Amino acid sequence: MRSRWLTFLTHSLTPVLAITLATGSAAAQEKRLTVYTYESFTSEWGPGPKIAAGFEKTCDCKVDYVSVADGVELLTRLKLEGTASKADVVVGLDTNLVAEAKETGFFAPHGVEAAELKVPGNFSDDTFLPYDYGHFAFVYDTETLKTPPKSLKELVEGDASQKIVIEDPRTSTPGLGLLLWVKAVYGDAAPAAWAKLKDRVLTVTPGWSEAYGLFTKGEAPMVLSYTTSPAYHMVEEKTERYQAAAFSEGHYIQIEVAGLTKSSHDPVLAKAFLAYLTGAEAQTILPVTNWMMPVATPAAPLPDAFSKLVAPQKTLLIPSDDVAKNRKAWVDEWLAAMSRS
Numbered sequence: 001m002r003s004r005w006l007t008f009l010t011h012s013l014t015p016v017l018a019i020t021l022a023t024g025s026a027a028a029q030e031k032r033l034t035v036y037t038y039e040s041f042t043s044e045w046g047p048g049p050k051i052a053a054g055f056e057k058t059c060d061c062k063v064d065y066v067s068v069a070d071g072v073e074l075l076t077r078l079k080l081e082g083t084a085s086k087a088d089v090v091v092g093l094d095t096n097l098v099a100e101a102k103e104t105g106f107f108a109p110h111g112v113e114a115a116e117l118k119v120p121g122n123f124s125d126d127t128f129l130p131y132d133y134g135h136f137a138f139v140y141d142t143e144t145l146k147t148p149p150k151s152l153k154e155l156v157e158g159d160a161s162q163k164i165v166i167e168d169p170r171t172s173t174p175g176l177g178l179l180l181w182v183k184a185v186y187g188d189a190a191p192a193a194w195a196k197l198k199d200r201v202l203t204v205t206p207g208w209s210e211a212y213g214l215f216t217k218g219e220a221p222m223v224l225s226y227t228t229s230p231a232y233h234m235v236e237e238k239t240e241r242y243q244a245a246a247f248s249e250g251h252y253i254q255i256e257v258a259g260l261t262k263s264s265h266d267p268v269l270a271k272a273f274l275a276y277l278t279g280a281e282a283q284t285i286l287p288v289t290n291w292m293m294p295v296a297t298p299a300a301p302l303p304d305a306f307s308k309l310v311a312p313q314k315t316l317l318i319p320s321d322d323v324a325k326n327r328k329a330w331v332d333e334w335l336a337a338m339s340r341s
Contacts, residue, residue, distance in 0.1 A: 031061035132292035181252035194337035234305035250314025
């Protein structure tokens with residue numbers, strides 16, 4: 001949910017952005033940790049700066065962030081770089097991609113105690129460590145849409161004049177999440193569902209930031225986002241105008257994960273960063289900067305806005321091995337359905 005908020009607020013996307021965050025003089029910090037992640041994580045309003053600053057106080061080190069647009073692109077970059085990658089830690093893949101990421105052979109066991117980390121479905125893995133999660137949802141503008149859909153079926157078969165903005169599953173983890181959400185609900189009938197839904201799609205954007213920006217500008221009354229997105233508006237903008245629609249079939253979950261690379265020049269420091277990321281301090285930062293749910297008890301209570309969010313009655317998640325085996329075929333189904341006139 002993957003915070004994503006900077007990019008659409010500032011319109012300052014770049015293909016690859018390297019950000020170095022330091023506390024204290026460079027001379028006093030000899031150790032460096034390179035963390036690959038996505039752009040909104042490293043943004044001024046995202047969790048990256050605060051997490052780096054907090055960790056640097058514990059390690060006498062400097063955190064160097066290298067970021068790309070989204071989690072899907074993050075995996076693509078790692079595949080292109082191979083064993084030559086300078087990443088010590090990768091932050092921002094999700095459970096839909098972990099099997100494919102493991103197949104690269106780039107990752108080592110994280111070695112971090114994770115027994116206290118809790119996510120819906122009780123995901124745990126010795127290679128990838130969950131650090132936050134959120135359920136996908138269609139967020140709508142209550143001022144322009146008075147009767148939101150109550151199910152995925154209603155969305156698919158609803159009024160084509162009520163447009164939606166979605167993200168591309170080839171480049172975006174939310175886009176991939178919607179692809180899997182439709183597949184989880186419709187199964188083999190997914191292509192027919194996409195063929196109906198495409199009439200409602202105003203546009204397909206490369207990533208979440210572009211989609212949400214169009215939505216907040218009033219280009220469409222609904223956008224693919226997260227059940228947690230309204231918390232941002234309630235906390236930062238003091239408005240309940242934007243809400244998430246609750247779907248009767250359940251909501252597909254995104255669990256964001258971090259991993260340690262085998263090529264890390266300092267695996268001890270990398271493991272310490274992963275432990276900090278899932279510790280109480282970072283878990284307090286993430287909900288109000290990345291606008292996702294924590295996986296561990298934060299140091300401070302969540303804002304009251306989080307108690308007002310849609311609480312999915314059913315969590316949907318396709319096993320990562322199945323996603324890895326079928327992702328290309330399912331994307332091809334989506335492309336074929338969306339391109340039909």
